[in-house]
Amino acid sequence: MHDLDPTQSQLFIDDHIIAHQTLLQRVVHQPIRWSRVNPILTPDMPWESPSLAFLIAVYADEDIGGYRAWYMTQQSGHSVFCTAVSADGVDWTRPDLDFCRDFAGGPNNIMFTFPAACDQPTILRDPQDTERPWKIVFYSVGSYYVGHSTDGLRWTVPQNPDQALTASGYGDRGTALLAPGADEPYMVFTRDLEDARAHQLVRCICRLGSHDARTVSSSTMVLRPDLEDGPDVEFYQMSAFRYESVYVGLIKRYFKTEPTFSDIELAVSRDTHTWQRVRPRQAFFAPPPNAREIGAFDMGTVCPAPSPPIRIGDALCFYYYGSASFHGDRFMTHDRCFGIAKLRVDGFASLNASKNRPGQVTTRPFMCPGGKLMLNGLVYGGNLWGYDDLEEADGYLRAEVLDSDGQVIPGFSRHNARPLFKDTVGVGPVSEHAWLDASGLPRDLSSLQDRHIALRFLLRSAELYSFRIETDRDALRSAS
Incomplete structure (x- = not known):
């Protein structure tokens, strides 16, 4: 049976x-963009200009009776980690945390800064770990780091490579997944540079497994472009989340065309080790069809937060960052903003x-x-x-x-x-x-x-x- x-x-x-x-x-x-409210957050503060670099996570927050978002910007060689709050998941404000007043020269919503460029952080909610119920995973200068927090606001973050989760050999744009009960409950989906070079690929998806979020216990290639994709397609990243009876993966496909663009394709797994791309290989989330004609803020790239979608009413809400351009685009402006799109419950x-x-x-x-x-x-x-x-x-x-x-x-x-x-x-x-x-x-x-x-x-x-x-x-x- x-x-x-x-x-x-x-x-x-x-x-x-x-x-x-x-x-x-x-x-x-496909999720439907909520055009009436998008973009829901733009780089309006001095420490955010010119771009909201990465949307890290959005979770329901019982303490405030609403929702909390985490995101990152980059300023003067520093990565700046910020937060925003919302009562309804649509209208967002920046709370005054008073944690980094000297960095911004006044009240701000900055949680902490990191003294180097970081790439696509992920925040994991880990209630089974009572001492470190919040974890943040990010890439910087060739290594992946794991920080922790008791409240999701005050963070302890390693500052040197000796404290990193990984050594060199893995690429940037990795995202983390927590799978309670799995043989390796903590994992990062990233790029294995050596394996990619061996297959003459630039970008494909590797799974790093960990028993304790402190050391890597396994490394396995899980997804590569194939003959159906053609030579212009690479897998820029994949985020994943548990949804009911399955793990859903969101593959960011990078099309090295002129102009370049990206979209999101679905993948599915039952054990986080073996992944299947959902057929037919239709785009799950993509820039609007007439995006360049209407000047949409997300006409070049869309990328959902690596946290699970949030159910609000009878819809799954996907929070994402969008930009008018993408990697390698000669018109790149790094003008990322955040948006929201809604999908029917179970409606993948x-x-x-x-x-x-x-x-x-x-x-x-x-x-x-x-x-x-x-x-x-x-x-x-x-x-x-x-x-x-x-x-x-x-x-x-x-x-x-x-x-x-x-x-x-x-x-x-x-x-x-x-x-x-x-x-x-x-x-x-x-x-x-x-x-x-x-x-x-x-x-x-x-x-x-x-x-x-x-x-x-x-x-x-x-x-x-x-x-x-x-x-x-x-x-x-x-x-x-």
């Missing part, structure tokens, strides 16, 4: 949970069916925990009015349950299913799917608890993003 946990959202971002499918197409969905990719040719997908078998089947889907034209036969409906999304031999379990067939005929996000991020018993009353999966089952989803003019099974315990946890 398959080792999936159906109480977590099971995404159709890859084929991992799929036994077989017919007449469906996977589509990658969907399996789509057309109106003319309904499709279906069957999952691999798993142990049923009982409870409610919750679907995240979108149905077009799902109006049953005047139809006696469900097959005549313009669009639908429904499910049936199979036993361990692949046979439909009585009472849980497509004919008993109460299908969905609308966008489930219209009634919340997901909607319950049930079956009707002989009395016409809805039935969930409680009677199938501890049985091995598989699910078969049937779609017409619809999109299916994910499913999960909500038990009473899950519902109580969500309510609290």
Whole structure:
């Protein structure tokens, strides 16, 4: 039986949970820029000009009842680490910390400075480490450094190479990931310069693993451009985060064209060691199509923060930095600002069916925990009015349950299913799917608890993003 946990959202971002499918197409969905508010932060302070160099992280902050962002600028050979706060995740202000008054000549939001140029820091939230619950990982002068903090504001940061996490041999633009429970819970995705040279590549993705965030225990190449990419594509960096049942990677593809530009492609992993690029290899996040015509601040490059997206309401909010130019661009101005883009919950990719040719997908078998089947889907034209036969409906999304031999379990067939005929996000991020018993009353999966089952989803003019099974315990946890 398959080792999936159906109480977590099971995404159709890859084929991992799929036994077989017919007449469906996977589509990658892009976050939508919040043009009404972008850019949300610009280099307005003297210690920020001319650019907000890197967006480090954005997390919900329970202490302030809102959100906190961390970012870095560069001034006079120093890297300047700053913070901003927001009540709603949209409007941001700079708090007066009074930590580095002498550096800026007055009140400021600077947490600390580092006496050299740093590259793409990452802040990790590590609540299991009660002594060092916040960690910052950054590259400087050939090495990666790890600092720590008790509150995310007052930092202890190593100042010399003898205290570095790595020695030379790795490139810049690395990002860190914390994977609690993994064999190596701390890791950095960076560039192995020796391996890249051996394969005549300039930029590809290497994984550095660590047991304790103090020393590196392994180094493995995980992603390289291949024959489908062509000679003008390099992997500039990859950030990654845990999302429900998977690790999602955001590969920054560097196109060495004229003018140069970059976009973001999705990758996925279950163990952080083996990564698969999501097919089709569509851009997940990219500069706007008409960016140069409209003079968009992010017309040359976009790069999400290496922290996980934040759920606000029924949307995943991706905070990113954008610039009018990119590496090697002769018009480069380093004028980076920060923006926000929103994605449907679980909305990285969907399996789509057309109106003319309904499709279906069957999952691999798993142990049923009982409870409610919750679907995240979108149905077009799902109006049953005047139809006696469900097959005549313009669009639908429904499910049936199979036993361990692949046979439909009585009472849980497509004919008993109460299908969905609308966008489930219209009634919340997901909607319950049930079956009707002989009395016409809805039935969930409680009677199938501890049985091995598989699910078969049937779609017409619809999109299916994910499913999960909500038990009473899950519902109580969500309510609290």
